[in-house]
Amino acid sequence: MADAAPRFEEALAELEGLVQRLEKGELPLEESLVAFERGVNLVRLLTQRLADVEQRVEVLLKTEAGKLIRRPLEDEEQ
Amino acid sequence: MLRAGRAPRVLSVTELALMLRSALETGVGTVWVGGEISNLKRPASGHLYFTLKDKQTQLAAVMFRSAAQVLVFQPTDGMDVVVRARADVYPARGSLQLYVEAMEPRGLGALTLAYEQLKAKLLAEGLFADERKRPLPRWPRAVGIVTALHGAAIHDIRTVLRRRWPAATVVVRPVRVQGRGAASEIAAGIADLNRLADVDVLIVGRGGGSLEDLWAFNEEVVARAIAASTVPVVSAVGHEVDITIADFVADARAPTPTAAASLVVPDAAEVADGVARADAALRRALARRVSTARERLVALDRRLGDPARRVRDLTLRVDELGSRAHRAVARRLAWDGRELAALGARLERAGPIARLASARGQLEAAAGRLRFAAAMRVRHTRAAFERTAAQLDALSPLACLERGYAIVRRGDAAGAVVTDAAVLRPGDAVALVFARSRARARVEDTEG
Numbered sequence: 001m002a003d004a005a006p007r008f009e010e011a012l013a014e015l016e017g018l019v020q021r022l023e024k025g026e027l028p029l030e031e032s033l034v035a036f037e038r039g040v041n042l043v044r045l046l047t048q049r050l051a052d053v054e055q056r057v058e059v060l061l062k063t064e065a066g067k068l069i070r071r072p073l074e075d076e077e078q
Numbered sequence: 079m080l081r082a083g084r085a086p087r088v089l090s091v092t093e094l095a096l097m098l099r100s101a102l103e104t105g106v107g108t109v110w111v112g113g114e115i116s117n118l119k120r121p122a123s124g125h126l127y128f129t130l131k132d133k134q135t136q137l138a139a140v141m142f143r144s145a146a147q148v149l150v151f152q153p154t155d156g157m158d159v160v161v162r163a164r165a166d167v168y169p170a171r172g173s174l175q176l177y178v179e180a181m182e183p184r185g186l187g188a189l190t191l192a193y194e195q196l197k198a199k200l201l202a203e204g205l206f207a208d209e210r211k212r213p214l215p216r217w218p219r220a221v222g223i224v225t226a227l228h229g230a231a232i233h234d235i236r237t238v239l240r241r242r243w244p245a246a247t248v249v250v251r252p253v254r255v256q257g258r259g260a261a262s263e264i265a266a267g268i269a270d271l272n273r274l275a276d277v278d279v280l281i282v283g284r285g286g287g288s289l290e291d292l293w294a295f296n297e298e299v300v301a302r303a304i305a306a307s308t309v310p311v312v313s314a315v316g317h318e319v320d321i322t323i324a325d326f327v328a329d330a331r332a333p334t335p336t337a338a339a340s341l342v343v344p345d346a347a348e349v350a351d352g353v354a355r356a357d358a359a360l361r362r363a364l365a366r367r368v369s370t371a372r373e374r375l376v377a378l379d380r381r382l383g384d385p386a387r388r389v390r391d392l393t394l395r396v397d398e399l400g401s402r403a404h405r406a407v408a409r410r411l412a413w414d415g416r417e418l419a420a421l422g423a424r425l426e427r428a429g430p431i432a433r434l435a436s437a438r439g440q441l442e443a444a445a446g447r448l449r450f451a452a453a454m455r456v457r458h459t460r461a462a463f464e465r466t467a468a469q470l471d472a473l474s475p476l477a478c479l480e481r482g483y484a485i486v487r488r489g490d491a492a493g494a495v496v497t498d499a500a501v502l503r504p505g506d507a508v509a510l511v512f513a514r515s516r517a518r519a520r521v522e523d524t525e526g
Contacts, residue, residue: 008245009217012349015356022363025370032367039360046353050346055244057236059227060251060270068270073250 008049015042092169099167111176112160112184113137115153126153130161130176139163139176149181151192158184189289193296196323200298205305206326212310214330214342218278220247221342222271222309224264227252230285231314231335238336243343249277255284260294265303272308280307281338282324283314295322304328314338362497365478375466379459392448396441479513491516499524 006014018039021027027035059073089097113130120126124143129136139161153159160183163176183191200206221239225231232250239248251267254260264282271277282304284292294300295315304311304327313328314335325331332338479485487493488501491509496502506521 007217012353015353019356019359019363022360022367025363025367027367029367029371032364036360036364040357043353043357043360047350049245050350050353053244055240056247058247058249060222060249060267060274062266062270068273070249070274073248 008046011042011046015039015046018042091172095167095169095172099169102165102167106165108162108164108179110160110162112158115157115159116155118153118155126178128153128155130159137165137176138173139178141178141181145179145181150188151183152195153181160184187289189293189296193323196296196298196301197326200301200323200327205301210305210329212329214310214312215278216344218246218342220249220274220276220278221339222274222277222280223248223250224253224267224271224280224282225250225284225335226255229255231283234285234334234336235281235314235339238339239343242340242345242347244346246343247276249274256287256291256294261297261299264294265299268300268303268307268311278309279342280309280311281314281332281335281342282311282328283332283335283338284316285335286316292316292322295324297323300324301327312338312341361478366495366497390449393445396438396445400438400441479511485511487511490518499526 018035022032022035022039057073058070061069061071063069111130113132116129116131116136118126118128124146126141126146128139128141130139131137141161159181161176161178162180163178166175166177167173168175182188186194204210223232223235225235227250236248239246249271251271253263253267255264268280268282271280282295282300284295286292292315295313301323304313304324310329311327312330312332313322313324314332314337315322315324316334321331330338330341332341486496487509488496489507489509491511493509496508502508502521502524504521504523508519508521510517510519
């Protein structure tokens with residue numbers, strides 16, 4: 001996922017906003033079409049993100065010197 | 079007083095004290111004794127000095143710091159306790175004193191008492207107050223977990239987090255959750271996870287166990303660490319019946335680690351449903367917007383038809399005016415024959431009939447141009463409308479209907495479109511409009 005992509009909740013909030021504006025029916029037709037296309041793109045993005053994600057599991061360790069180290073949790077550690 | 083010959087052996091005071099001490103040691107030894115604490119003193123040395131008494135008797139007692147510091151509860155005046163002690167003589171003052179090695183409250187267990195005491199203390203400080211509880215984030219980037227790396231708790235939490243919201247990173251800070259030192263490890267773990275920028279919520283807990291097993295979660299250092307956490311903390315200790323001090327301080331309390339995991343992340347399945355609903359709402363709203371636009375176009379077309387009619391009306395009026403003028407002039411000519419004779423020549427030259435004829439010619443030419451312009455405009459507008467209508471057709475709700483959607487209207491097929499079941503009552507007649515047909519139906523029930 002690119003860093004520039006909106007966070008999931010931001011994309012979801014934008015989608016909800018678009019639905020509300022479209023449902024009010026006050027947008028000019030041209031803008032309605034733009035909002036619709038943007039909304040459909042967001043739906044695609046959100047659906048894809050929900051499907052794609054694999055959970056990262058890390059373990060936080062502390063060295064003798066008190067330094068914190070994060071590293072992936074290996075399966076054999078469980 | 080002293081009898082001759084048999085002088086008794088005279089002891090020194092110290093010797094006697096030592097004899098008494100020895101007698102106490104062999105004759106009494108270490109005993110368990112119950113009584114009430116009074117006159118308790120706790121100087122800076124850390125030793126505890128108090129009097130142990132019952133109704134008739136009291137004995138001085140001391141509990142040295144090494145023994146006192148392992149007490150989980152705080153002894154107080156008036157507390158009914160059982161102590162393990164040996165009696166001894168304190169030589170410097172020649173007084174008898176109990177040297178207390180262990181102490182337990184009578185009635186309650188020591189842990190129960192300690193629990194009640196800490197609970198009362200933190201409650202008085204306001205650490206359990208509802209105003210201190212922070213809301214849990216809806217979309218945590220990372221979930222920090224303070225628990226044992228190999229316990230059932232971590233397994234349960236990970237299973238739920240993976241199923242509900244795999245987008246959140248899981249950061250486990252392994253700690254011992256029972257035994258000596260566990261409480262300070264848990265407290266340190268909470269502080270460590272607070273230093274990670276992406277950790278938005280913490281779960282602190284372990285699986286169920288006895289009061290002793292869960293004890294670390296009843297210690298003050300853990301309670302303080304939870305209170306000091308800058309991110310919200312969910313406690314997940316044991317099962318329903320065990321409420322620990324950590325549970326009272328935490329921002330949310332879950333009865334099990336599984337429940338805690340459900341609290342801290344959204345459910346991907348529900349979110350996906352929401353996205354699907356938004357998708358359907360988008361398509362519905364656009365279809366409605368397009369059909370509104372279509373209705374407006376039809377109305378506009380009707381209004382655009384008007385200029386052509388006005389040209390026709392105007393033409394008729396011009397014709398009528400022309401013939402009226404003609405008749406009026408003819409009447410006047412017939413009315414006065416003399417004047418007719420006098421005016422005849424003038425009329426011939428510049429008579430109204432000639433002017434009228436020329437005006438009529440002009441009018442007809444103008445009417446012709448107007449008709450042509452109006453016709454052109456109507457044709458042009460119609461062409462534009464047809465292009466737009468063709469675009470609209472591509473987005474038409476009919477296209478949706480073709481795919482199996484139906485429009486619900488109130489009453490009959492000409493009624494208002496129903497977009498929300500809230501406007502319907504059981505028994506209402508509705509019409510279902512399909513792509514090429516329609517059906518009449520009656521509402522049985524509504525919900526939502």
